[in-house]
Amino acid sequence: xxxxxxxxxxxxxxxxxxxxxxxxxxxxxxxxxxxxxxxxxxxxxxxxxxxxxxxxxxxxxxxxxxxxxxxxxxxxxxxxxxxxxxxxxxxxxxxxxxxxxxxxxxxxxxxxxxxxxxxxxxxxxxxxxxxxxxxxxxxxxxxxxxxxxxxxxxxxxxxxxxxxxxxxxxxxxxxxxxxxxxxxxxxxxxxxxxxxxxxxxxxxxxxxxxxxxxxxxxxxxxxxxxxxxxxxxxxxxxx
Amino acid sequence: xxxxxxxxxxxxxxxxxxxxxxxxxxxxxxxxxxxxxxxxxxxxxxxxxxxxxxxxxxxxxxxxxxx
Numbered sequence: 001x002x003x004x005x006x007x008x009x010x011x012x013x014x015x016x017x018x019x020x021x022x023x024x025x026x027x028x029x030x031x032x033x034x035x036x037x038x039x040x041x042x043x044x045x046x047x048x049x050x051x052x053x054x055x056x057x058x059x060x061x062x063x064x065x066x067x068x069x070x071x072x073x074x075x076x077x078x079x080x081x082x083x084x085x086x087x088x089x090x091x092x093x094x095x096x097x098x099x100x101x102x103x104x105x106x107x108x109x110x111x112x113x114x115x116x117x118x119x120x121x122x123x124x125x126x127x128x129x130x131x132x133x134x135x136x137x138x139x140x141x142x143x144x145x146x147x148x149x150x151x152x153x154x155x156x157x158x159x160x161x162x163x164x165x166x167x168x169x170x171x172x173x174x175x176x177x178x179x180x181x182x183x184x185x186x187x188x189x190x191x192x193x194x195x196x197x198x199x200x201x202x203x204x205x206x207x208x209x210x211x212x213x214x215x216x217x218x219x220x221x222x223x224x225x226x227x228x229x230x231x232x233x234x235x236x237x238x239x
Numbered sequence: 240x241x242x243x244x245x246x247x248x249x250x251x252x253x254x255x256x257x258x259x260x261x262x263x264x265x266x267x268x269x270x271x272x273x274x275x276x277x278x279x280x281x282x283x284x285x286x287x288x289x290x291x292x293x294x295x296x297x298x299x300x301x302x303x304x305x306x
Contacts, residue, residue, distance in 0.1 A: 045259040080285040097265040
C-alpha cells in the first residue's frame with residue numbers, strides 16, 4: 001500500500017513535469033505562446049545552424065559571398081543577426097522556464113521537496129497550496145519562494161545561481177534550508193486581502209506584527225514541507 | 240578573409256549547438272551552459288565576422304585610393 005502511494009506520487013510528479021510544458025492554469029493565449037515557443041525555438045535554431053552550414057559550404061566550394069555587398073549582407077544575417085536574435089529569444093525563454101516546477105525539481109536533491117507537494121497533510125503549507133490549486137502548478141516552487149518586492153525576480157534568479165553553484169561546485173549541504181528566514185510578505189502578497197485570512201480573529205489581532213514581519217506566519221503554520229510524511233510515503237490520493 | 244569568416248561561422252555554429260541542446264532540454268546545467276558558453280560563442284562569431292569584413296573593406300579602400 002505504502003509503495004503503491006509512493007508510486008502514485010512519482011507518477012503525479014512526472015505528470016506534472018509534462019503539464020509544466022502545458023500550463024494548466026494559464027489562459028489560452030499564454031498557453032499557446034508557451035507551446036509555440038517550446039516547439040519553435042529548437043526548430044529555428046536548427047534552421048539557423050543549417051543556414052550557417054550552407055554558408056560555410058559555399059565558401060569552401062569557392063563561392064565568395066564576401067566579395068560583394070549583397071553577399072556580405074547575407075553573411076551578416078546568416079552568421080550574426082539570426083543567431084544573435086535566436087540566442088536572445090532562447091535565453092529569455094530559458095529565464096521563464098527556470099521558474100517552472102519541473103526545472104526546480106530537475107535537481108535530485110529537490111526531489112523530496114517535490115514529493116512533499118503530495119503528502120496527506122492538510123496542515124503542510126506546500127501540500128495544501130499545491131493540492132488545492134492555490135498556486136499555479138507549473139510554477140509552484142517559484143510562486144512561494146520568490147520575493148514580491150521590486151527586484152524579487154532578480155533575487156530569485158541569483159539565488160538560483162547559488163543553488164547551481166552548490167549543486168555542481170561546493171556540494172549540497174546536509175540539511176537544505178533557506179538562505180534567510182521566510183518573509184511574511186510572500187504569504188501576505190496573496191493572503192492579506194483574502195476573506196479566509198481576514199475572517200480569522202487571530203490574524204486581525206496580530207496583523208501589525210505580521211506586516212512588520214516581527215511574528216512569522218510560520219510560528220503558527222509550522223509545517224512548510226512535511227518531510228516526515230514524505231519519508232513515511234504517506235501521500236494523498238483522490239478517491 | 241574567407242578563413243576568418245569560416246572561423247566566425249564555426250564559433251557561431253558551436254554556440255548555436257549549445258543553445259539547441261539547452262532548448263531541447265532545459266535544466267539548470269543547460270541553462271547556465273547556454274548563457275555562459277552558447278551566447279559568448281555566438282557573440283565571438285559575430286565579432287570575428289565584423290572584424291573580417293572591416294579589415295576587407297579597409298584594404299579595399301586602400302587599394303582604390305593608395306594616397
